[in-house]
Amino acid sequence: MLIIPYLIAAYGLLFVKLRWGLRLFGAFIVATIGLLTAMFLVEAYPIIARDGVAVFLRTSWDPARESYGVLQALAGTVLTSAVAMALAMPMALGVAVTINEILPARLRGIFGSLVDLTATMPTVIYGLWGLFVLGPTLQSLINYLPGGMMTSPYTLFTAGVLLAIMITPYAAAVIREGYALVPKPVEEAVYAVGATRFEAALIKLRYVRNYILGGFFLALGRAMGETVAVAMVVGGNYARFTTNIFESGVTISSLIALQFPNAASYQYMVPALFAGALLLTLFGLAINAAAIYIIQKWQI
Amino acid sequence: MAPQMFTWSKTFYQVTGGKIQVNYQSIGSGAGAAQFLGKNLDFGASDVPMPKDKYQQVAGQFVQFPVIIGSIVIAYNVPEIAYQKTGKYLNLTAEVIALIYMGNITQWCDPRIKALNPGLADKLPCKDIVAVHRSDGSGTTAAFTLYLSKAYPAWNQTVSWGYTVNWPADQKAKGTGAKGNEGVAQAVLQTPYSIGYIEFAYWATNKDKYDQVGGVAFVRNDNDGKYYFPTTENVAMGAAAGLERYIKKYGAPPAPDADWNPVSIEFSNPPRGYPIVSFTYVFLWKDYAAEGYGDAATKAALLKAFFRWVLTEGQKPENIVEGYIPLPSSIANIGLEALNMVKP
Numbered sequence: 001m002l003i004i005p006y007l008i009a010a011y012g013l014l015f016v017k018l019r020w021g022l023r024l025f026g027a028f029i030v031a032t033i034g035l036l037t038a039m040f041l042v043e044a045y046p047i048i049a050r051d052g053v054a055v056f057l058r059t060s061w062d063p064a065r066e067s068y069g070v071l072q073a074l075a076g077t078v079l080t081s082a083v084a085m086a087l088a089m090p091m092a093l094g095v096a097v098t099i100n101e102i103l104p105a106r107l108r109g110i111f112g113s114l115v116d117l118t119a120t121m122p123t124v125i126y127g128l129w130g131l132f133v134l135g136p137t138l139q140s141l142i143n144y145l146p147g148g149m150m151t152s153p154y155t156l157f158t159a160g161v162l163l164a165i166m167i168t169p170y171a172a173a174v175i176r177e178g179y180a181l182v183p184k185p186v187e188e189a190v191y192a193v194g195a196t197r198f199e200a201a202l203i204k205l206r207y208v209r210n211y212i213l214g215g216f217f218l219a220l221g222r223a224m225g226e227t228v229a230v231a232m233v234v235g236g237n238y239a240r241f242t243t244n245i246f247e248s249g250v251t252i253s254s255l256i257a258l259q260f261p262n263a264a265s266y267q268y269m270v271p272a273l274f275a276g277a278l279l280l281t282l283f284g285l286a287i288n289a290a291a292i293y294i295i296q297k298w299q300i
Numbered sequence: 301m302a303p304q305m306f307t308w309s310k311t312f313y314q315v316t317g318g319k320i321q322v323n324y325q326s327i328g329s330g331a332g333a334a335q336f337l338g339k340n341l342d343f344g345a346s347d348v349p350m351p352k353d354k355y356q357q358v359a360g361q362f363v364q365f366p367v368i369i370g371s372i373v374i375a376y377n378v379p380e381i382a383y384q385k386t387g388k389y390l391n392l393t394a395e396v397i398a399l400i401y402m403g404n405i406t407q408w409c410d411p412r413i414k415a416l417n418p419g420l421a422d423k424l425p426c427k428d429i430v431a432v433h434r435s436d437g438s439g440t441t442a443a444f445t446l447y448l449s450k451a452y453p454a455w456n457q458t459v460s461w462g463y464t465v466n467w468p469a470d471q472k473a474k475g476t477g478a479k480g481n482e483g484v485a486q487a488v489l490q491t492p493y494s495i496g497y498i499e500f501a502y503w504a505t506n507k508d509k510y511d512q513v514g515g516v517a518f519v520r521n522d523n524d525g526k527y528y529f530p531t532t533e534n535v536a537m538g539a540a541a542g543l544e545r546y547i548k549k550y551g552a553p554p555a556p557d558a559d560w561n562p563v564s565i566e567f568s569n570p571p572r573g574y575p576i577v578s579f580t581y582v583f584l585w586k587d588y589a590a591e592g593y594g595d596a597a598t599k600a601a602l603l604k605a606f607f608r609w610v611l612t613e614g615q616k617p618e619n620i621v622e623g624y625i626p627l628p629s630s631i632a633n634i635g636l637e638a639l640n641m642v643k644p
Contacts, residue, residue, distance in 0.1 A: 060466065061464070061466060062465070062466035063437075063462050063463065063464045063465070063466075064459070064460035064461065064462045064465055064466070065460070065466075131483065131486055132486070135490070136490045139490075139491075151428070151430055151474045151476070151491070152430055152432075152474070152476040152487065152491055152494075153487070153490050153491060154476065154477075154478060154487060231435070231436075231479055232479055232483065234435075235435065235476050235477050235478070236434075236435020236436070236476075236477030236478060236479060237435070237467075237470045237475065237476060237477050238435060238464070238477070239466045239467070239470055239471070240470045240471060240475075248476040248477060250435070250477075257436075258435050258436040258437070258479060259436065259437055259464060261327065261328030261330060261331050261436065261437060262328050262329060262330030262331065262436075262437030262438070262463040262464070263330065263437065264330045264331060264333075264334040265329075265330035265333070265334075265351055265437075265462075265463060266462075266463075
């Protein structure tokens with residue numbers, strides 16, 4: 001108990017010396033990520049010791065024979081995220097421009113708050129909606145086209161569309177903030193050279209491209225990590241490697257959520273699931289590193 | 301399992317005048333067994349007996365016994381032969397069910413399905429079968445795949461059984477997964493030409509919905525050659541017959557502190573009755589003081605009181621949730637014997 005005043009004092013001091021305080025907290029965050037990755041590695045060690053890197057390159061999931069691989073889940077994560085981003089970014093840009101340009105000023109606040117509110121809805125509610133409404137609707141829509149490719153309402157595509165709806169408000173919020181910060185003189189200059197409203201919107205979006213990129217990566221992170229809603233609509237073919245988005249499959253996070261509860265009954269399933277977590281973490285770090293690289297390059 | 305346990309806990313709380321509250325959480329069979337062995341829980345419940353490797357670590361220190369019977373129904377969605385249109389349900393056998401999930405029977409008009417259903421043969425459409433299975437690990441999958449392993453040996457060799465298995469239909473045919481019994485139920489109801497296995501209780505409360513799009517199959521018991529519909533009587537008959545077969549084979553009823561994996565194997569695909577039977581097992585320590593539990597005497601006494609009530613009063617129809625099947629007295633007695641082995 002005696003230590004508490006010291007901690008408060010140290011905390012206060014850090015903020016007086018703001019730069020050192022921030023550095024320390026930054027180091028703390030880096031250490032946390034490092035420790036987390038190390039923990040995944042330790043937990044996954046039994047299966048890595050048994051199979052080597054093969055566990056990341058195999059697509060089997062056969063607990064009866066203790067044979068595991070997570071490549072199919074990584075493929076599912078990439079495919080669902082790709083579908084989600086392809087649909088979410090145009091929607092997010094549309095929302096940002098609509099709120100800032102088209103809606104009358106009085107409605108902007110209300111509409112903006114409504115969009116933000118959809119981001120706070122529990123994901124299980126999105127999942128239930130996907131299970132009962134979105135999945136069957138998408139199936140009948142897709143199968144209305146010649147070819148009729150969706151055999152089940154629950155596929156990677158269903159998960160991707162659901163994710164797109166879930167992550168749009170995140171990307172939209174960031175882009176909207178940036179869009180509102182475009183300096184008035186810039187806006188006036190754009191109109192002064194005779195730009196139409198549409199052209200002006202395009203030029204302003206170009207002006208805030210760093211915000212768009214920021215929104216993109218924030219939304220991508222959400223899409224790659226989303227668990228509950230995806231587990232409910234992705235189908236859940238934990239052993240099948242597919243690149244056809246109209247088939248059911250699995251993502252890394254949904255594989256972990258679906259298989260973890262009974263994993264302790266098998267010798268190597270828990271390590272295999274941690275290997276999946278490790279892969280997702282490393283993949284996420286790589287994506288974020290790329291994001292930082294691109295943003296820095298654009299700023300120069 | 302969970303709905304029944306919640307009801308027992310609630311009723312027992314009322315019966316004891318609010319003095320004893322049993323707290324049950326549905327965390328999955330595998331986790332339940334692991335947490336019980338880790339002594340984080342006072343008792344465990346699971347859809348399968350204690351796995352053999354874990355049993356050997358604590359053999360003789362704990363007891364296990366069934367508390368309720370469940371069953372698994374085979375639901376299908378084939379609008380052309382929906383029960384509401386034809387007044388008939390499909391007949392299926394373990395072999396045909398296994399071949400569908402193995403991806404070898406891929407269409408509803410397959411001659412092997414027609415042969416079992418002469419009355420519906422001309423109506424069965426040549427559409428691809430969508431075989432729906434659980435995407436999460438589950439006791440339902442364990443009971444279903446154990447049945448197929450026993451009744452159709454080729455299944456045991458290629459797929460085997462467990463909470464999660466590698467479904468050949470996923471690779472070779474239009475297999476798909478869904479989360480939880482409610483997910484499989486929803487997928488079957490939404491997907492024309494699909495088939496799925498669902499816990500009896502989930503179907504029992506929604507029979508009409510299935511009859512509109514298809515129905516629930518009569519399953520042939522290969523031991524007596526008869527087709528059985530999943531009724532309470534037929535499932536209870538299967539459970540009792542399974543115990544009889546065990547006693548015949550091993551000379552005595554299973555001991556509560558023995559390895560129950562052989563018992564669950566004898567219960568599956570029984571000599572007569574509806575063949576897909578599943579049990580929920582409860583785990584109790586024999587000596588709570590020796591296992592290091594605090595307040596061991598009180599804990600043991602309360603657990604014994606609760607489960608004695610579950611195995612007697614709890615088995616009466618008014619305390620059973622719709623869709624679950626009470627234990628025949630021959631099986632309930634094993635549990636009562638187990639309670640006598642728990643040190644007060």
